[in-house]
Amino acid sequence: MTDLFWLTDTQMARLAPFLPKSHSKPCVDDRHVLSGIIFINSNGLRWHDAPAGYGPHKALYNRWKRWSDKGIFARMMTGLAAEDGEKATVMIDATYLKAQRTATCMGVKKGAWAPNRANQRRVNTKLYAIRDNQGRPVDLFMTAGQVRGYIGARALLEGLPKVG
Template sequence: MAKRSPFFPKSHGRPRVDDRRVLSGIIFINRNGLRWRDAPEAYGPHKTLYSRWKRWSEKGIFAQMMVGLAVEHGEEKTVMIDATYLKAHRTATSMAANGGRGRLIGRTKGGMNTKLHAICDSQGRPLSLFVTAGQVSDYIGARALLSSIPNVDWLLGDRGYDADWFRDALKDKGIRACIPGRKQRKTTVKYDKRRYKRRNRIEIMFGRLKDWRRVAKRYDRCPKVFLSAIALAATVIYWL
């Protein structure tokens, strides 16, 4: 709570209900993917949990919390970039115009999905997160996360990030790219294969985030609320 409290909005008027109890209930619901009405009585009224979650998510409090704690990562050598699919539940896609467009939900071979793009440090701790519709290219996520890449020596990525503009942008920032070339390239791209093997840490990070039911299966219609669920899971798992 000492690490989190600087990111809480100020209370106006009547004092807020106990932050520790309410946040504990929010974490319990997100981790287990339960309905808000199924929250144990120890966490107080479920309407209080839901209203706090909805209000702070729309303000971006949980995302700001993760970014603020991740600033002290201390990484100087290597970061990694990758993306993963998160399945959307029918409650998130129902009653949406154009099949969920605007909610960052797209149709892929695996069904209706949202795509999570992330940058993590050499220890596999997430530094920046970005969500798009499932059918969106990795290049879109790379372009959005480019400005948040810290000043390091190396960036590891898979073939999905093999683009000349991305390599040039990393070179301008003084970062060396460890990205294998696509098979369509006429000239072979050399990369450090031994260093590339460390990229499994970002895959492990995605797996740990998906242990939280509300992250592995998207129930929220609002993209900002869903991103808050991912940021909350990342904060609890890696930054506290």
């Protein structure tokens, strides 16, 4: 249980004003729930695979769903960002694309020869983007799908605009 992620007392104190007031005694402590939600999301696990140290997986999912629907996580992020007085936001985002080797079959007329699509090779591609606080792309970089993510991020670091 030592390899589990736990929020510190300082972190919980910063998050406490954004947490909803409990109308009854909660079955699972907020620290356990928030730590479990962060652990699940950062490791890409299913709710069912949550370590038992965080409490029942059903409790983690139910609290995550209820707080998401009420906008509590959005208020947390907005409130934490406002405390630091951030003037601008810059994000690095990456996504996988399926790219076809050739697109020449797009203009084939009915009855004409068309290549066998089953034999056509598809290539994974990663597209990295620096986006501003409106979500608009500022800079783009593309790599092959099997290239590690830090290579694309490193290529974009020099183009990051100054914020603050």
